[in-house]
Amino acid sequence: MGTHVDIDPAILYFGTPVVVLSTLNEDGSTNLMPMSSVFWLGRTAVLGMGASSQTARNLRERPEIVLNLPSVDLVTQVDRLALTTGNAAMSAAKAERGYVHVADKYAHAGLTAYGSDTVLPTSVAECPVHIEGTISAIHELGEPKLLAVEVAVTAVRVMPRTPRGSSQPDRSGSVAAAGDELPAVLRAGGAGPPVAVGEHRRGALPLTGAGSIHPGGGMWVGST
Template sequence: MHRVVDLKVLYFGTPVVLIGTRNPDGTANLAPMSSAWWLGDQCMLGMNTASQTTQNLLRERECVLNLPSSALAAAVDRLALLSGSPVMTQHKIEKGYRYEPNKFAAAGLSKLPAELVAAPRVAECPIQLECEVLAAQPFDIGTECTAHTMRVLRAHVAEELIIPGTEHVDPVGWDPLIMKFCEFFGNGRQLHPSRLATAWQIPSPATSR
């Protein structure tokens, strides 16, 4: 038996990405997102058009996509309601976002320089992908989102995740942090309370039964 429902969120389970970009003054910005998918050496990112990350991507034409493991759920959650721009939309203000110029410090994460781009890597993330922006296209009118097409230029992978004698990631050893309906999951279980879910008034699994 199925029931027709008006789903407010369509996050059925996608990896969390910490996007490292460079601000106009040369400082680092770091933003969590999970609207991403990959094919070949390219990926597509869906970002709010007014966000600092989108503005940085359009200006700098590069970034680092840092993929956190499930062990970093608490650090990612500390970024959930932070904005890299002092000018925020009414929507963000209503959700409880606040301006934070030093995202790395707020999250308790460390910067590493990239090799091919000026954007920062996240030292704690087991996988870091240096990327260039190939294209940026607004979504349909009314969504206020931009689709960014990225090409991966260089991949940095923690040694323990590489299958010996190959250049492949061990899919058993790699436990990505997953965003599922605004809640954090890893290894098939819920990991950490989500500030984003609270801000969006999404019922938690414990109270929705």
Template sequence: MHVVPGLKVLYFGTPVVLISSRNENGTANLAPMSSAWWLGQHCVLGLGGSGQTTANLLRERECVLNLPSSGMVEAVDRIAMTTGRRDVPERKAAQGYRYVADKFALAGLTEQASDMVSPPRVAECPIQMECRVLAHHPVEGPSVRAAAIHVEVLRTHVEESLVIPGTHHVDPLGWDPLIMKFCEFFGGGENVHPSRLAEGWKMPHLDAAPS
């Protein structure tokens, strides 16, 4: 039997992406997100309309999409409730977001120079995609002010051990991406770490869900 629960969010399960971009003063910003999907060498990113990352992408027109493995969940969670915007939007502040100037340092991650774009890669991420922004589409409604940003992947870096020898393909058995489902972290089908984001968004605790 199906029901109509009036779902608050539709995050059914997508890979976490750490987007690195350049701030106006030249420093690096790093933001976790999971509303991303790919077609060929293109990707569409769903981002909040008032965030620092969105502003950086629209101004600089480039970024790096870094894909963390499930083993990097603690680093990702450390920056989940942070923003690179000094004047934290009122709605975000009410949820518990705070301004952090150096999110690489807070996460314990390392900047790695990119080949084709200005923003750095995340050295610890097994997959890194250097991108340029092609288009921006506002997404607005009664309860949302967001942006769909279309980027082209210029170069993809992959940890050598994840490449099937003699091919141009990633080993799907070796690659264990960090997945976000309804604001919770998963890897290999298991919940891998408590989520600050789930707390900020007041999601039900996992132990309250029916088994």
């Protein structure tokens, strides 16, 4: 007797951390987009996003990025970005789903811009991990219009709150690491309480015990 059954899920997704992407707008300001379709291979990050998003447009024209990893205490701020877009020429479909145009994502979310070291988009000061990089490849995935974006990491910056070699959270629940401990930070996890955020994620957003935000119930493909 078999122990498994065949299924046909709407998406093939089994959970990755939420990150907030910083990209450069045409006017020199920074656009912020939360998303969870991300994984790492060595010094390369691979992102999944909607091809019509402001972030995708920015990366095609100005191929620099910061991946900001938020901690559990930033759930409210990340949620404020959920149904916003940096594109003033928003599509009717997005408007029907409740999206609003927001030019200053930092002010809207209650976050602070922090100067980056190797790229022009600013980092989110409140996020304990900043991963800077340049775009090495963009792959079109067809219908629905999605992109797979490869990011060559150029710098990693963390809040040095714990001794070297540790990726455990401090009492505030923030992810903390030092030096070259980024892989440990990205591996840290565990189930946490569900927190409802944003209409378009098809589920709640649980928080990991190690301090990073993880989505639940559906992939958070960036579209802002």
